[in-house]
Amino acid sequence: MHKTLDARQLACPGPVLQVKEALEAGPVKTMEVVVDNEAARENVSRFLQSRGFTVEASMRGEDLIVAAHRAEAARQDIPLDAGERGSSPVSSAARKIMVVVAADAMGRGDHALGTKLLINYVKTLKEMGPDLWRLVFINGGVTLTVTGSPVLDELRAYERSGVVILACGTCLEHFGLTADKQVGQTTNMLDIVTAMQLADSVITIG
Template sequence: MEKKLDCKGMACPLPVVTAKKAMEEFTEEGIVEVVVDNDTAVQNLLKLAAKSNFAAASEKKSDEEFVVRIEVKPDAGAEKNENEKKSGPTTVVISSATMGSGDDELGKNLMKAFIFALTNVTPTPDNIIFYNGGAHLTVEGSASLEDLKNLEKAGVNIMTCGTCLNFYGIAEKLQVGQVSNMYDIAQTMADSGLVIRP
């Protein structure tokens, strides 16, 4: 079985997400061949293959065309996943509408890409907590609402700090998840086996 994917022109993390979905469709050994237009995408695809215990190789065809071939073996990652079972829930904590510091426009784009990426990671997080500026991401007008609603449908518990919603005057605009309080937020974080802060 062989699948060819043209991911040229796709912004991060779409080449990885597209390749991951294609790999998951394999029921027998085969090859996923991904064409991308930058070296960053190549490195991300090679990391995806390594994380899944799949062999992979890349070839530079030109300055704007790279080919990554991933040897998919559906059972190769099973033992690794079994050994990586976590000791408690995974909680993502988002305290800002932007990711990182520096340029705010870039930060907004990075946060949107991060939340989209969460819809495709395996397993999905158990909880996502929003507080302070992060509360803006769960209300009307947020560019991440569709992805957050998809995460909620997938069983992710989404909590937004009620004090924060009230402070910013956006409590009535909440579109996804539930209004929470600092005790529940602190307890959820304390009970977690892994807390991720982007």
């Protein structure tokens, strides 16, 4: 079955939820999803890939078109947390700690001091070892994932070690930073909520 979805003008995670509902309604072999921003394109593409689809993106006028095709043998029941984010070398005995960075500074008071504290905090997260499972950046925290961030080297090292780094697509769009993201995956609220359910503990900064 082929489905065409118009996900334009939907706030995050609306486009992904629309695709999810369409897949849950019945078998789909091919799908075309129309979106109107880069964050939605990346989120929808990654979600469809996690469900076994091959995805191609193109432009049609001012719209972004996500065209997806799934082989007959592909599974439809891959969980949200699998596939789309890759496997991690983290031991099964390790705890799953999710750290949410929700601001560009740590604590209240002097902003310059808070910025230094947050930079030091991110750099020190390596002391969690294999327990560090997800690093999620929302609101002003997404500025740490873009060009010029003082912790890009550390974040890339975390990613290489198997830590999944997620940056809120709506937040990147809000600050005009979508094209400047240098590390991690653009994500949506559905991914974040799902990760919170799977985590053993969630630490929020900001």
